[in-house]
Amino acid sequence: MLKGKTVLLGVTGSIAAYKTASLASALKKLNADVYVLMTPNAVNFINPITFETLTGNKCLSDTFDRNFEYSVEHVSLAKKADVVMIAPASANVIGKIAHGIADDMLTTTVMACRCKKIIAPAMNTNMFENPIVQDNIDTLKRYGYEVISPAVGYLACGDTGAGKMPDPELLLEYILQETVCEKDMRGLRVLVTAGPTREKIDPVRYITNHSTGKMGYAVAKTCARRGAEVTLVSGQTALKAPEFVKTVQITSAKEMFDEVTARAQEQDIIIKAAAVADYRPKYVSAEKIKKHDVKADVTGSAQTDMAVLELERTDDILAYLGEHKKQGQFLCGFAMETQDLLENARKKLKKKHLDMIVANSLREEGAGFGGDTNVVTLITEDEEVSLGKMSKEETASHILDKILARMARRQREE
Ligand code: CTP
Numbered sequence: 001m002l003k004g005k006t007v008l009l010g011v012t013g014s015i016a017a018y019k020t021a022s023l024a025s026a027l028k029k030l031n032a033d034v035y036v037l038m039t040p041n042a043v044n045f046i047n048p049i050t051f052e053t054l055t056g057n058k059c060l061s062d063t064f065d066r067n068f069e070y071s072v073e074h075v076s077l078a079k080k081a082d083v084v085m086i087a088p089a090s091a092n093v094i095g096k097i098a099h100g101i102a103d104d105m106l107t108t109t110v111m112a113c114r115c116k117k118i119i120a121p122a123m124n125t126n127m128f129e130n131p132i133v134q135d136n137i138d139t140l141k142r143y144g145y146e147v148i149s150p151a152v153g154y155l156a157c158g159d160t161g162a163g164k165m166p167d168p169e170l171l172l173e174y175i176l177q178e179t180v181c182e183k184d185m186r187g188l189r190v191l192v193t194a195g196p197t198r199e200k201i202d203p204v205r206y207i208t209n210h211s212t213g214k215m216g217y218a219v220a221k222t223c224a225r226r227g228a229e230v231t232l233v234s235g236q237t238a239l240k241a242p243e244f245v246k247t248v249q250i251t252s253a254k255e256m257f258d259e260v261t262a263r264a265q266e267q268d269i270i271i272k273a274a275a276v277a278d279y280r281p282k283y284v285s286a287e288k289i290k291k292h293d294v295k296a297d298v299t300g301s302a303q304t305d306m307a308v309l310e311l312e313r314t315d316d317i318l319a320y321l322g323e324h325k326k327q328g329q330f331l332c333g334f335a336m337e338t339q340d341l342l343e344n345a346r347k348k349l350k351k352k353h354l355d356m357i358v359a360n361s362l363r364e365e366g367a368g369f370g371g372d373t374n375v376v377t378l379i380t381e382d383e384e385v386s387l388g389k390m391s392k393e394e395t396a397s398h399i400l401d402k403i404l405a406r407m408a409r410r411q412r413e414e
Contacts, residue, residue: 001030001031001176001180002027002030002031002032002176002179002180003031003032004033005032005033005082005083005179006032006033006034006035006077006080006081006082007027007032007033007034007035007081007082007083007084007085007175007179008034008035008036008037008077008078008081008083008084008085008109008113009023009024009027009034009035009036009037009051009084009085009086009087010036010037010038010039010084010085010086010087010089010093010106010109010110011036011037011038011039011042011046011051011086011087011088011106012038012039012041012042012086012088012089012090012092012093012106013039013040013041013042013044013045013090013092014042014045014088014089014090014122014123014165015045015122015156016087016088016122016156016164016165017042017045017046017088018045018046019087019088019165019167019168020036020046020051020087020088020168021046021050021051021054022168023085023087023168023171023172024036024051024054024055025054026168026169026172027172027175028054028055028056030176032179033057033080034054034055034057035055035057035058035059035060035077035081036048036051036052036055036057036059036060037059037060037061037077037105037106037109038051038059038060038061038105038106039061039090039092039093039104039106039107040061040062040104041090041092042061043061048061060077060105060109061104061105061106062104062105075112077109078109078110078112078113078114079112081113081115082115082178082179083115083116083117083118083175083178083179084109084110084113084115084116084117084118085117085118085119085120085171085174085175086106086110086117086118086119086120087118087119087120087122087148087165087171088120088121088122088123088165089119089120089121089122090121090122090123091121091123091127091128091130091133091136093106093107094119094121094133094136094137094140095132095133095136097110097111097140097145098135098136098137098139098140099136099139116144116146116178117144117145117146118145118146118147118148118174118175118178119137119140119145119146119147119148120147120148120150120165120166120171121133121137121147121148121150121163121165122150122163122164122165123150123163124155124157124159124163125155125159125160125161125162125163126159127163128150128161128162128163129161129162146174148166148170148171148174149162149166150162150163150164150165150166151164151165151166151167152164170243173243173244174243176225177224177225177243177244180225181222181225181226181227182226183226183227184226184227184404185223185226185227185228185400185404186226186227186228187227188223188227188228188229188268188269189228189229189230189231189266189267189268189269190220190223190228190229190230190231190267190268190269190270190271191230191231191232191233191260191263191264191267191269191270191271192216192219192220192223192230192231192232192233192270192271192272192273193216193232193233193234193256193260193271193272193273193274193276193317194211194213194215194216194217194219194220194232194233194234194235194237194273194274195211195212195213195216195234195235195236195237195239195274195275196208196209196210196211196213196235196236196237196274196275196277197209197235197250197251197252197253197255197256197274197275197276197277197314198235198236198251198252198277199252199253199277199279199280199281199314200252200280200281200284201281201284201285201289201309202284202285202286202287202288202289203285203286203287203288204288205289207277207279207280207281208277209275209277210275210369210370211235211237211274211275211369212237212238212239212369212370213234213235213237213239213274214239214370214371214372214392215273215334215374215392215395215396216232216234216271216273216274217232217234217237217239217242218391218392218393218395218396219271219273219396219399219400220232220242220245220247221242221245221393221396222393222396222397222400223245223269223400224242224243224244224245225244226400228269230244230245230246231245231246231247231248231263231267232245232246232247232248233248233250233256233259233260233263233274234247234248234249234250234274235250235251235256235274235275236249236251252277252280253276253277253280253314253315253317254280254314254315256274256276256317257314257315257317257320260272260317260321261317261320261321261324264321264324264326265326267329268328268329268330269329269330269331269332269403269407270321270329270330270331270332271332271399271403272317272318272321272331272332272333272334273334273358275336276314276316276317277314278313278314278316279311279312279313279314280311280312280314281309281310281311281312282310282311282312283310316352318331318333318352318354319351319352319353321352322352322353322354323353325353328410330355330356330403330406330407331352331353331354331355331356332354332355332356332357332358332399332403333348333349333352333354333356333357333358334357334358334359334360335348335357335358335359335360336360336361336362336368337359337360337361337362338361338362338363339363341359341360341361341377342359342377342379342384344359345357345359345377345379346379349379349380349381355380355381355403355406356378356379356380356399356402356403356406357378357379358376358377358378358379358399359376359377359378359379360374360375360376360377361375365389366389367389372391372392373389373390373391373392373395374389374390374391374392374395375387375388375389375390376395376399378398378399378402380402380406385402
């Protein structure tokens with residue numbers, strides 16, 4: 001994923017320095033070329049040999065070390081870098097960079113870098129809240145540095161508060177956000193829906209479906225990595241809300257309808273991957289329905305144990321969006337079928353006034369609910385493109401490529 005990318009990791013003197021080893025390792029597993037730069041204080045917290053073993057590159061801390069491969073190491077590294085992350089960033093290094101002080105390998109290299117720089121402060125809460133540190137952080141932000149808010153929790157010094165370095169998984173997300181995709185969706189506002197809806201029967205029970213939300217989440221995440229401003233309206237899933245996406249959690253089809261339609265007019269693209277209930281119980285009982293409370297059909301002994309649940313139609317959100325589509329907006333639906341896939345999907349494309357529908361069959365191996373792969377056909381008014389079995393992330397990329405190509409074509413024709 002990061003092949004050909006150079007990541008510089010700056011490590012300063014903070015107890016959180018040990019966590020950066022996992023980050024270096026994760027980056028290396030994604031094939032990044034990783035260089036770790038340490039301040040002289042950082043080497044008191046973690047041995048450079050750890051980073052050298054994990055990255056396969058010399059760990060740099062002393063500007064005047066004469067065993068360098070290049071003549072002016074900090075400048076050549078700065079030129080190669082696709083992204084720099086300083087994690088953990090101490091109050092000291094934040095202050096130095098904010099004031100243009102470059103007196104060691106880390107600060108001189110950062111000063112020479114033109115790429116994106118991300119800072120993850122980690123320190124005692126009182127230090128972090130000190131107005132001088134806060135001013136320095138604001139200065140860095142003003143100069144285009146991205147500053148990750150520290151996590152709140154129990155700190156190594158025994159205090160509790162803001163100052164913890166976020167987990168390596170989150171730091172990795174920031175690096176991926178910066179490096180893995182071309183920002184070809186910058187300036188576009190995208191709304192994605194994902195997951196199942198739940199329709200209440202009583203306080204204990206509900207009707208739902210097998211959707212896990214994986215496909216919609218992959219679409220939302222990929223849109224964000226490509227630079228779009230993304231809102232994800234999600235049913236209840238086990239998935240973690242993606243970073244760099246505004247996630248709105250809903251439960252029922254009605255809530256999804258309200259949240260989606262309230263935002264629809266601001267969107268350039270709407271992608272409806274959610275599995276929305278078509279029916280909901282007509283009456284929701286305020287109390288738990290007891291067995292004998294159920295309206296049983298007791299006309300014959302064979303039916304004594306039957307219960308009848310009256311259902312009413314929910315609103316079709318996508319059909320509503322199709323009818324109220326704003327000029328230039330791109331509307332993409334999904335069709336999950338068990339039979340006559342393409343025929344049914346084509347009907348939905350027309351009926352709901354969509355620009356594209358992503359058809360997938362529950363019958364196809366590697367497609368459908370829950371798995372990490374999908375097999376889909378992208379259907380537009382005059383094109384049908386069948387994609388082979390691939391990860392949901394790759395499927396998401398193809399869907400977005402097609403949407404952007406169609407939007408560009410539409411603009412050319414206008
Ligand atoms: N959809 C929606 N609101 C609904 C039902 C469906 O917005 N109340 C959207 C889904 O998010 C999906 C598309 O419509 O993008 C197609 O959903 P699907 O369940 O395949 O089809 P339906 O239109 O519900 O038709 P049927 O259940 O009869 O196949």
